[in-house]
Amino acid sequence: MxxxxxxxxxxxxxxxxxxxxxxxxxxxxxxxxxxxxxxxxxxxxxxxxxxxxxxxxxxxxxxxxxxxxxxxxxxxxxxxxxxxxxxxxxxxxxxxxxxxxxxxxxxxxxxxxxxxxxxxxxxxLARAVPGAADPVMRQILRGDRIVSTLIISPPGCGKTTLLRDICRQLSNRGFNVVVIDERSEIAACHRGIPQLDIGESTYVIDSCPKAQGISMALRGLAPDVIITDEIGHPDDGTALADAIRAGVEVISSCHGADWDSVQQRTWMQYGRAAFAQAVFLSRRCGPGTVEQVLKLD
Amino acid sequence: MLRLFGALIVIIGCGLGGMVVAKSYALRPQHLRELSNALQLLATEIDYARTSLSEACSKIAGQTKGPAAQFFAQFAAYLEGRSGMSANEAWSKSLQVLADAGFVKQELETIGHFGSVLGRSDAEDQLKHLALLQTRLEQFGDQAEQEREKMVRLWNYLGFCIGALAVLMLI
The missing domain is CATH 3.30.450 (Beta-Lactamase)
Known part of the structure; x- marks a missing residue:
């Protein structure tokens, strides 16, 4: 390093x-x-x-x-x-x-x-933390079914690190994973090549706006799950909801201190239906501390 | 006999010297054209492929001939060295290749000045600077062409004439 x-x-x-x-x-x-x-x-x-x-x-x-x-x-x-x-x-x-x-x-x-x-x-500094997702994998993968999940925390609490390890673990268990990496943070591609371990069955659509990347993935890459970072635009919410309607699970993250503040975000009007659960992170015991897993109905 | 032999050597030596000078005048327009063509290739790499400078210059070195090829190969080698050398420093150091090939001071200064902007702005700006440099090289090329017409013939004869004059003075 x-x-x-x-x-x-x-x-x-x-x-x-x-x-x-x-x-x-x-x-x-x-x-x-x-x-x-x-x-x-x-x-x-x-x-x-x-x-x-x-x-x-x-x-x-x-x-x-x-x-x-x-x-x-x-x-x-x-x-x-x-x-x-x-x-x-x-x-x-x-x-x-x-x-x-x-x-x-x-x-x-x-x-x-x-x-x-x-x-x-x-x-x-980019650092893969293998095993960072271990505390939440039982909630995300129930049997052979992936549960669509939204990861919520303030900046610097390890959302991207957690997403990367979820991606690696799902991918290595045989799921076809597509990462829409708008800001090149999850796979950290340099000239198209992922610099961090994101698993063996992962496609990366790098530097692509999330909504367009999700459409591309649905059209051509037959994903089991789409992983993307930091939703913020209403179009992202709409695209994620489209993915769910197409039978594809989604795992994503957004900034937020609690569920109430996240619900007030504009994109939630369109994307709320995409998620079955929310995971809250903090830095209480270091980055990536899982505070709560909230079921959304 | 020995004098005749010595006189011949002086005349042939001076004549060959003149031909070498004539050759340098004959090659200058060609060298400038080759450099201008190489810069056009660089413009294409920047405009269409957004290729990084070291990769583009390494590629151009293989597609060009003469001192321009050596210059771009040297420049790419400095950039790929990962020594922390800036593009401007690498460009300036590589100019020695062109100086050795007979590029004149004014040409070297103009080409050298381009190094201070190379790789340091967006594509649109880089292309403008490249176009400007190419225009200047074309002007130098025209001047070099005019000089070539005058000087090549002159030096081809002048060398032998100087040799003959030297022989007359020595005898």
Whole structure:
């Protein structure tokens, strides 16, 4: 993991980050122009300097050169080849690591055309957690039947990690799984190749809007189950309900603190019928803590 | 006898030197054309396939001839090196190949300047910069063509003339 990530950073940052001994705990690396270099471990932020991990105010200050060079390496010196991702505000690196981008937005007729003057990069380290879905697999797979499930939690509680492991386990048990990976987070595809283990019978429709991806999957890939992340648009809800009507189960996730707040979301008017149960996650005992499984009737 | 032999060597040596200079004038328009064609291939790779720079340049090196092929091969090798070298640095370092092939200072500066924008913007912008560079190369090509017409014939004769003059002065 260390080498797969460090190769994407400016040589100066590589030198600083390489000696860190707790790489397996790092969740995020945060680069902001003229601000301290930060890493996030177990939900807490630390600085990094020539001596290793330190307090935030003692951290090395990220320069424009560090940021620009890292971004050039991450884009393989080919910004034009990643226009759509940059416009959406993120990149997926080989190894599955995901980079959020901030900078000045250039608009054209009210839509984002591109970003310029990149001033921040937030690197989320991709890590498959085999077995993360063990606590919920009995609820999701009853006998040989998959139960359509919505996973709900605030950001950072392990929804995507859980979905990925559900996908892997269902796939390895012989179900034909289709992942609609709009933001390349579940399979973390790099140039079309999944970088994380999503099982042996999984098709990935990468970087595709969920509603269109679901239609594509139903038309051509004969799925037993469709897995997708972070529903938010009413079209997503409609497409998921269509999948259920077509006899395909769906497993998905959305942000939310509790069932009441989720029910108020617009997409629920269309997609509520798609789900038979909801799983609530928190970070109480670390990311992926299952708080409740709610039956929906 | 020995003098005659020495005189012949001087004349032939100077004549060959002149021919080498003439050859460099004869090849310049061709080298510029080949580079312009390579840039057109790069534009196509960017426009239609959105191929990454290192992959596109490696491909172009195989489809082009002469110094342009060596230049793109060298550039792709630097990018693929994963040493953290930026496209601009790699482009600038690769220019040595063109300098060795006889590209003149003004041409090298113009080509070098393009390195600072290469790969650093969206496709639309890259294509505009590429078109601009190609236009400049065509202008250099026209100048090189005019020089070729004048200078090739001149240097083919001038070398031998200088040789003959040197012999006369030495005798």
């Amino acid at each position: 260390r080498s797969t990530l460090l190769q994407h950073l400016a040589p100066n940052l590589r030198t600083l980050l390489e000696p860190i001994r707790t790489w397996e705990l790092i969740e995020e690396i945060r680069l902001r122009i003229n601000q301290p270099l930060l890493i996030k471990e177990r939900g807490l932020e630390y600085g990094v300097n020539r001596m290793g991990i330190c307090r935030v105010h003692e951290s090395y200050c990220v320069t424009m050169e560090d940021l620009t060079r890292s971004f050039e390496i991450m884009t393989d010196n080919s910004w034009y080849a990643l226009e759509d991702e940059i416009r959406s505000g993120y990149l997926t690196l080989s190894g599955g690591h995901r980079v959020g981008i901030s900078g000045k937005v250039v608009l054209e007729r009210g839509y984002i055309k591109t970003l310029k003057y990149i001033n921040g990069l937030n690197i989320r």
